[in-house]
Amino acid sequence: MVGLESDMADEAAEAKQSSVGGFFARLAAGRMLLIGLAGILALLVFTEAATLTSAALIFFSVALMLGALPLAVASSADRPSIRRLAQRAPPSVWPETSLKRMADALPEPCIILDRRGYVRYQNRLAENAFPIRPGDPLTFRLRAPDLVAAYERVAAGGRAERLEFAERVPTERWYDAWFAPVEAREGEGRGGFVILLFSDKTEQRRSEKIRVDFVANASHELRTPLASLAGFIETLQGPARDDAAARQRFLGIMHEQATRMSRLIDDLLSLSRIEMKAHMRPEAPVDLVPVLSGVVAAMEPLAREQQVAIESALTEAPVIVAGDRDELVQVFQNLVENACKYGRSGGRVLVEMTPPAGEEGPRVTVRDFGPGISAEHLPRLTERFYRASEGGGSTRGTGLGLAIVKHILNRHRARLLIESQPGQGAAFSVEFPAQRRAPDFDQSVKSEK
Known part of the structure; x- marks a missing residue:
């Protein structure tokens, strides 16, 4: 329909051009008559003939020439020069x-x-x-x-x-x-x-980049635990072959290193999948309230292990954003897990939500009350494999958790804000964009509750 309306507009423009061209063609064909009329008028003016006879002569001359103009145009229409002039309209700039x-x-x-x-x-x-x-x-x-x-x-x-x-x-x-x-x-x-x-070619280029990054990151990060495993195996095969106590201790360390390598590979694969879809913004409606409630319930065992209590301050009304539910669950699980591990000395973690207001979208904050993070570390926390040495104790992650959070939020056009001061804990806030139009709250979203 849009194409047909555009065609009609184009044809109207061409018709207008044709009519203008035709007018100029008729004017060119009757130029001799117009020149004659101008000569008669000039003759009467210079001879100062202002009598009644002169006025009548002017009237009949004009009438005669105006009547003869269409005949002159019609008789000259077959001349090649006039035909070329009529066809000299500007070319159309609109496609067929x-x-x-x-x-x-x-x-x-x-x-x-x-x-x-x-x-x-x-x-x-x-x-x-x-x-x-x-x-x-x-x-x-x-x-x-x-x-x-x-x-x-x-x-x-x-x-x-x-x-x-x-x-x-x-x-x-x-x-x-x-x-x-x-x-x-x-x-x-x-x-x-x-x-x-x-x-x-975005997906193809991203695949190439992700493949190169995966090999580089995996080879770099796996080198240390693999070297540790190889050293313990040699020790168990040699000097500690008959030492039951040493064997038990070494096997525990080897299990920890193998688990860390498994987590590292899982995080690298997860980051690669997210980067593959970075240019595709998710549009499914997701209610943040049940997402956060599910995350809090799922992280309770870890919180008890770290001797941390998780508190939540959520709204009762649904808070809908456009996004991917599984990825948003991964974001808040990573944030709550980090708060429990690195802020466990504070004894509690608070998950609170600020509903959308005006031009501002909803905001979710995960706050711990631990030792906090120094200012020099804050700009680099979302870099791959970057680990701040403060507040973690013996807890060591893969260094990819916040990098995954950042990439997921970039895909959702959301922002991650980090506020912290030493001794006052840390707050990780996720700000979602305001919804210009509310996503359809269909049955699939309601069923998440």
Whole structure:
């Protein structure tokens, strides 16, 4: 329907251009008559003939020439010069319906440009990926210098070109762009166009990066526990072969190291899966109240082991956000687990929620009352494998928990805020964006309760 309305608007514009061209053609055809009329008027003015006879002569001359003008135009319509003048209307800058339908049928984002760089049509996929309105220059949305240079070469008559470029906002994405000229058909008064076709390579590029990072991280972090296991095995096979007490102690340390390696691999795989989907924002409606209630209940055994009491201050009304429920559970489990382990000296952990208000979205804070974290550590807490030495005692994690939290929240367009002072505990707050429209609160969400 949008395409047909656009076609009607294009045809109306062309009709207007044709009518203007026809007027100028008729004016050119009757130019001799107009010149004659101007000569008669000039003669009467210079001879100062202002009598009644002169006025009558002027009246009959004008009437005669105006009556003869259509005849002169009709008789001269077959002349080649007049036909060329009538056909000299500006070419259309809007694509035909068939070209638009071709763009709509493509499985990739497609934009149709004229030879001046203005967008003349885009399919639905292009609207979602690169919001830009028809009539705007391409550079309003895509400003990569290599992309603009490739378009200019193709628009100037060059061959089709392909190049890669990256979009950094709102998330990093990679594309293959293909420029191809579409020439006007012979005999048409229409200008040519340039087709811009995109192919999303984000997932492929992320897979390559994740594979390289996984190998580098795993080889680096697994080296220490593997060396420890190898040393204990050699000791048990040699000097401690018959020492039952040493064997029991070494086996316990080996079990701890093997468990740590297992957790490390699980966290690396989890981080890799999250990074694969970083450019895809989740849209399912999730109620935060049952999510947080479930996390608090699930972390009770760990809290008892660490001799910590978990307190919660949640709202009774549903608080709906757009997100992935499993990933949000993982976020709050990591935050509560860290609070129990590293803030256990405070004896309690508080999970509280602030409902949305005005332009601000909901906020969830996990607060411990332990030793706190020094200011120099706060900016680096979400880095991979970074561990602050304060407050942890003998507890050691993989150093990936907060990195996973950060990547999940980036995917949800949420923010992680960390506030802490030595001796006053630490507060990790998750701020969700305000909902412009409430997600559908369907039966699947209600069933989570």
